Amino acid sequence: MQIHPPQIRRAGTEVEWRVTVEGLPGPPALWFRVDSRWTSLLTDLSDPALAALLIPAMAAGTDTRVAGPLSERLWFQLSGCCQPLLQRLLRGLHPIRIDARQLRDSGPRPAGVATGFTGGIDSWCVIADHHLAAAPQGFKLTHLVFNHVGSHGAGGERLFRERAQRLAPAAERIGLPLVLVASNLADFYDERLSYLHTHALRHAAVALLLQGGIGRYLSASTYPHDRAALTPASGLTCDEPLLLPLLGSGRLELFSAGGAYTRVQKILRLADIPETWQTLDVCIHADRAGNCSQCEKCLRTLATIEIAGLAQRYAAVFDLARYRRRGRLRYFAIVRHSRNDFCTDIAALARQRRFAWPWRARLYGWLRWPLTRLEDAVEALGIRRPLWLRALRALRRRQPKCIFIR
Structure with a gap:
């Protein structure tokens, strides 16, 4: 070249x-x-x-x-x-x-x-x-x-x-x-x-x-x-x-x-900066600007601010109703059992704040536990998409459904 x-x-x-x-x-x-x-x-x-x-x-x-x-x-x-x-x-x-x-x-x-x-x-x-x-x-x-x-x-x-x-x-x-x-x-x-x-x-x-x-x-x-x-x-x-x-x-x-902070510590730090209440944009969707309130990064952020009691501050940039309706309980279930660094930090915040996990999230977490462990293992091995992604999606289709989770 x-x-x-x-x-x-x-x-x-x-x-x-x-x-x-x-x-x-x-x-x-x-x-x-x-x-x-x-x-x-x-x-x-x-x-x-x-x-x-x-x-x-x-x-x-x-x-x-x-x-x-x-x-x-x-x-x-x-x-x-x-x-x-x-x-x-x-x-x-x-x-x-x-x-x-x-x-x-x-x-x-x-x-x-x-x-x-x-x-x-x-x-x-x-x-x-x-x-x-x-x-x-x-x-x-x-x-x-x-x-x-x-x-x-x-x-x-x-x-x-x-x-x-x-x-x-x-x-x-x-x-x-x-x-x-x-x-x-x-x-x-x-x-x-x-x-x-x-x-x-x-x-x-x-x-x-x-x-x-x-x-x-x-x-x-x-x-x-x-x-x-x-x-x-x-x-x-x-x-x-x-x-x-x-x-x-x-x-x-x-x-x-910024390497002195965990992701949870960063979110809590920014929650005291009013400018972020109107402009925070964490979404990974590549088809539009703004937050979808459903992707992994949106759910990670929303779960953290809810556990910290700060969700209403960000009502202008997240659709809180969509979050509660379509992703909240499932993500809580993942957080409770995953060994992913982001999830363990959120779980630690929940213990610190004495957050009461919804009982439906607890139930779904146990039903989903084997898949959560497999996802953690695949991530640790560094297996690349699309092979591991197709495998996980196939397992999800075979996973017992929980009638309490929408």
Whole structure:
């Protein structure tokens, strides 16, 4: 694969950063677009392209030549210790050689500090710690970033713009500029390289794109740092504290932020921030903006705030009636028996608050217990979809139904 030197050009009200790519399945060029007012944030280095295309190149087993200028530190890390780490985490990757002829010392670190903003629990927690609360000047947020690198699924560009419109007023109210970054990066990743298992490098590519004005990028941690793991089952989520420091350059430092909290602790922390009552968005559905109040992440959040007695605060962003009607009892049953970290934390909160589980949830929990244990075992083994998903769905169809659960 060859990555040609980057070109930066204006396209209407936007500015496009583009590199031509040869020898790799996918589009003929990788591009990122931002509003023209953020032109000063864009880098003239090839760093974003190498970070974005490293995993697809390793999946194809093709050596890479970078024709444009590249940060010496990033080249050293991605040529060396980063590749064995990715091979351990993602099956089917091969070591590759990276040839770069224009290595540069990236120069001094810019003063900007950014984090990704999705309206979710993790990103709001970073804002709480590094903007709403007192933070050292070098770690206090100056920008929020919302990007399109694959997290919007089938909704694509339409859903990206729709979600951005929902986030922009919240960013304005808390006093931080929101940088929107569109890209065709996801078109280089096939079904084997899902967003769930490759998002760390996708978002790092966006951070490196903005290193013209951003010197620190705080990536919102999904898991507490004491649960960091280096296994295929963890994907690129549990291992972020290990991986992210390897993706920086001389101008940009990347950190995993928020790892001092469990998910339950984050939710309880955010419940005291009124802005989240109107803007919290945790849903995993990729066909619309807002919360469905039925998916796993919605149910996880709703169960936590109900047990804590805070559900009414979030009535504007969740359909509480749908939750109580269609998912509440089933999810309570899962929480009572699952060994999943999120569920055990919620169960611990219930014990602490002396929460009275509904008797129907208790009954259904015992009926569902064997399936819950199997799901935990499959997750621990790191068996990938769709095989394990089809197996679990088949078991659910054979599972005794509980007439008390709707």
